[in-house]
Structure formats: C-alpha cells, structure tokens
Amino acid sequence: MNMAATMMEIGPIFALILVGFLPNEVWRVLGLMLVSGLDEDSQILVWVRAVATAMLAGVLAQLVLSSSGALGTVPVGVRVGAALLGFAAFLIGKRSVFLGVLTGELAIVAGALVFGT
Amino acid sequence: MTAAETTPPRSTMQAFRDGLVAAWTSVFVLVLLGNYVGIGALAYEFGFSLNWMLLSTVLVWAAPAQVILISTLNTATLIEVALAVTLSSVRFLPMVVALLPMLKTKEGGPGRLVLPMHLTAISVWVEGMRLLPGRPAPERVPFYNGLGIGLLAAACLASVIGYVLAARLPTILAAALLFLTPMALLMSVSRNSKTLIDKLAFGFGLVVGPVLAAHKVGLDLMWTGLIAGTAAYVIHRIREAAR
Amino acid sequence: MTMEPYLALLLLGVLPSEMWRWIGILVGRGLDEESEIILWVRAVATALVAAVVARIVLIPPGALAAVPLWVRLVALAGGVGAFYGIRRSAFAGVLVGEAILVIGMLAFGG
Numbered sequence: 001m002n003m004a005a006t007m008m009e010i011g012p013i014f015a016l017i018l019v020g021f022l023p024n025e026v027w028r029v030l031g032l033m034l035v036s037g038l039d040e041d042s043q044i045l046v047w048v049r050a051v052a053t054a055m056l057a058g059v060l061a062q063l064v065l066s067s068s069g070a071l072g073t074v075p076v077g078v079r080v081g082a083a084l085l086g087f088a089a090f091l092i093g094k095r096s097v098f099l100g101v102l103t104g105e106l107a108i109v110a111g112a113l114v115f116g117t
Numbered sequence: 118m119t120a121a122e123t124t125p126p127r128s129t130m131q132a133f134r135d136g137l138v139a140a141w142t143s144v145f146v147l148v149l150l151g152n153y154v155g156i157g158a159l160a161y162e163f164g165f166s167l168n169w170m171l172l173s174t175v176l177v178w179a180a181p182a183q184v185i186l187i188s189t190l191n192t193a194t195l196i197e198v199a200l201a202v203t204l205s206s207v208r209f210l211p212m213v214v215a216l217l218p219m220l221k222t223k224e225g226g227p228g229r230l231v232l233p234m235h236l237t238a239i240s241v242w243v244e245g246m247r248l249l250p251g252r253p254a255p256e257r258v259p260f261y262n263g264l265g266i267g268l269l270a271a272a273c274l275a276s277v278i279g280y281v282l283a284a285r286l287p288t289i290l291a292a293a294l295l296f297l298t299p300m301a302l303l304m305s306v307s308r309n310s311k312t313l314i315d316k317l318a319f320g321f322g323l324v325v326g327p328v329l330a331a332h333k334v335g336l337d338l339m340w341t342g343l344i345a346g347t348a349a350y351v352i353h354r355i356r357e358a359a360r
Numbered sequence: 361m362t363m364e365p366y367l368a369l370l371l372l373g374v375l376p377s378e379m380w381r382w383i384g385i386l387v388g389r390g391l392d393e394e395s396e397i398i399l400w401v402r403a404v405a406t407a408l409v410a411a412v413v414a415r416i417v418l419i420p421p422g423a424l425a426a427v428p429l430w431v432r433l434v435a436l437a438g439g440v441g442a443f444y445g446i447r448r449s450a451f452a453g454v455l456v457g458e459a460i461l462v463i464g465m466l467a468f469g470g
Contacts, residue, residue, distance in 0.1 A: 211398065
C-alpha cells in the first residue's frame with residue numbers, strides 16, 4: 001500500500017477501520033490510559049511503538065527504492081549501497097547520526113556522479 | 118441527604134435500564150436523531166452500503182468524523198482522511214479524562230471501562246456529566262453503558278431511516294434531507310461557539326476551506342484546519358495580550 | 361514529488377515517542393478549558409468542521425446538486441441568521457434553513 005492509496009485500493013470496510021475507527025478511537029483510548037494510570041512502559045505503548053517503527057521502515061524503504069524524482073536517476077543498487085554505507089558509518093561512529101548522514105550523503109553524491117544518468 | 122443515599126441500590130440490569138430511559142428521554146436525542154438521519158442520507162448519496170454506514174456508526178460513533186469519512190473517502194487519499202478524522206476527534210481525550218474517573222471503583226479493573234470509553238460521544242458525555250453525580254458509585258458503569266447504548270441505538274435507527282428515505286424521496290425532499298447534515302453541523306458548532314476564537318475559527322474555516330479545495334491542494338481539510346484554526350488562535354492571543 | 365511520504369515520516373517517527381511527553385505536559389497543566397494547547401486544538405477542529413460543511417454545500421452530492429448554488433448559500437446564511445436571531449435556537453436555524461432551501465428549489469430549480 002503506497003502513500004497515495006485511496007479507499008478504492010483497500011476496500012471500504014478496511015478503509016473504515018484503518019482511517020475511520022483507529023484515528024478516531026485513539027483519543028478515547030489515550031484518555032482511558034491516562035485515567036487508568038497506565039504509563040509509558042505499558043504493553044500497549046510498546047506495541048504501538050513497534051508498529052510505528054515498522055511502518056517507518058516501510059516508508060523509508062519506499063523512498064529509497066522508488067524510481068521517481070531526482071533519486072530515480074541513480075541506479076537502485078547505488079542508492080541502497082549509499083544507505084547501507086551511511087548506516088555502517090552510524091554504527092562505527094558509536095551511533096553518531098551526524099556521521100551516518102554525512103557518509104550517506106557523500107556516498108549518494110559520489111554514486112550519482114559516477115553512475116547517474 | 119442525596120437521592121443516592123435514600124433509595125435502595127439498584128441492580129446492574131436496573132441501572133442499565135435507567136440509562137436507556139435517560140437516553141431516550143433526553144433533550145439530546147432529538148439533535149442526535151436529526152444528525153443521524155442526515156448522515157444516513159449522506160451515506161446513501163455518496164454510494165456507501167447500508168451495512169457499511171451502520172458499521173461506521175457503531176465503530177466510529179462521532180458525527181463529524183463520520184461526515185468526513187462519507188464525504189471524502191471516495192476521492193481523497195487514505196492519509197488525508199486519517200489526518201482529518203484524527204484532528205476532528207481530539208476532543209475525546211479531555212472528555213474521557215473528565216468523565217471516566219466518575220466511573221472508577223476500587224474493585225474494577227480498566228477492562229470494565231472500555232465500553233464506557235467507546236460509548237463516549239458528545240451527547241452521551243453531556244448527559245453523563247449531568248446525571249452520573251446523582252447515582253451511587255456501583256450503579257454508574259451500567260447506567261452510563263445504558264445511556265450510551267440507548268443513544269447509539271437511536272442513532273442507528275435514525276441513520277437507517279435517513280438512508281432509506283434518501284433512496285425513495287423525490288428530488289426536492291431528498292435535497293432537503295441531504296441539507297440536514299451541513300445545517301446540523303453548522304448549528305452544533307454555532308451553539309458551542311460562545312467565544313471569539315470559536316467564531317473566528319469557524320468563519321475562517323468556511324472561507325479557507327473552499328479556497329484550498331478550489332486550488333486542488335492535497336490534504337486540504339487538514340491544511341484548512343491548521344491554517345484557519347491557527348489564525349483564529351493567533352488573533353485570540355493578540356487580543357489577550359492587548360488587555 | 362509528493363509530500364506525503366515525508367509527512368508520514370514526520371508523523372510516524374515523531375508522534376509515538378513524543379506523544380506521551382506531550383500528554384504529560386497537558387496533564388501537568390490540568391487539561392482545563394483554558395489551557396492554550398486545548399484552545400488551539402479546538403480552533404483547528406472547529407475550522408475543520410467548517411471546511412466539511414462548506415465542502416458539502418459547495419460540492420453537493422446527488423439530489424442536493426439539483427439545487428442552484430445561490431439557493432444553497434442563502435439557505436445556509438438564513439439558517440445561521442435564524443439561529444442568532446431566535447434566542448440561539450438550533451431548531452429554528454435548521455427549520456429556516458430547510459424552508460429556504462425547499463422554497464428556493466420549488467421556485468427556481470430542481
């Protein structure tokens with residue numbers, strides 16, 4: 001399911017649950033959690049964070065792999081490679097975001113210069 | 118002595134029935150019926166099935182959110198609909214936080230509060246805030262459930278009537294029926310707009326909304342809410358600072 | 361290039377982790393009617409509902425489209441006027457608005 005999906009693609013009932021029931025109910029559930037004293041470590045929040053992280057990963061993957069826009073002029077393998085290099089630099093630099101972003105950017109620019117159309 | 122102390126405690130079923138009766142005799146039931154007849158008609162006109170509409174009433178139980186769903190799901194992307202619905206329902210957070218503590222008892226776990234949580238909607242909440250303090254604590258949860266389910270059932274019935282009428286009425290009456298939804302929403306917002314910020318937000322929304330829609334801006338509902346609402350808020354702050 | 365993936369990124373990346381902190385702030389301020397955050401949120405939600413109303417009136421479905429635009433607008437304005445004119449009565453507002461619509465349809469269109 002890509003970002004620009006409409007109800008036509010997933011059906012009316014699934015759409016109702018996904019964008020009708022969930023966004024609406026979330027405020028009620030949050031209210032209940034506040035009232036019942038459930039806190040940051042409760043299982044519900046852990047699950048929500050896990051789902052959000054997974055969805056985030058999906059969006060990132062789409063952005064890297066999609067072949068539209070300026071990034072599309074760079075071959076897929078190069079894009080993935082640049083992302084991996086950036087991640088490796090992040091880890092090597094003791095989880096340094098700055099290092100990771102810098103490396104990734106340098107890699108993609110280099111890749112675009114060498115391999116880009 | 119309050120009423121809660123002089124009368125003998127009522128059983129769960131009796132408290133639940135009290136809730137049902139309170140629902141069907143409240144002033145709000147008329148407003149609710151009017152709203153949901155309009156929603157039923159709207160759902161028919163936009164091509165949704167009767168079952169889908171009933172499901173939306175039971176699952177969402179919020180007229181503005183349902184109107185957003187019905188009028189935008191056919192054409193907008195899912196993200197936009199989700200954002201608009203999310204923004205329109207924020208008020209449920211303070212509503213639930215204000216009311217649910219009245220239902221807490223020492224023994225019960227949070228599980229018994231789940232149904233009251235979902236049943237909370239404007240009309241249910243207002244009547245609940247008014248009537249719950251007069252009830253002894255053990256009766257409150259079944260009473261509130263009765264109240265909520267009573268209003269929800271009435272709304273479902275009204276929505277079916279609206280749906281069927283829209284299918285069968287001649288054009289002029291069907292148009293009047295469809296017009297009920299914007300009128301009902303307009304009235305409920307007008308009634309709640311006692312302060313300047315509310316009136317400004319509504320006025321700006323009426324202006325900015327069509328402008329954004331005409332320019333085919335993506336996520337126009339969300340942007341209208343943010344732009345018009347923030348503008349009203351800023352003006353409110355400026356006036357407060359000038360005092 | 362569409363904005364939506366980036367919007368989703370912002371929401372998914374920030375909200376689940378930040379939301380609890382924001383809620384904590386809200387609770388700390390007492391979640392009362394006067395809290396500035398609540399006020400802003402209410403303004404945004406009100407503007408949203410107004411936009412939905414405008415959308416239905418200006419891009420009407422089915423039978424409502426048979427009514428001329430100006431009749432719809434006058435009926436809307438008439439309803440609001442009746443509300444403020446008649447002791448803030450929602451019933452009066454709806455009645456007047458509907459009446460203007462029906463009369464307008466009978467006289468001018470449909």
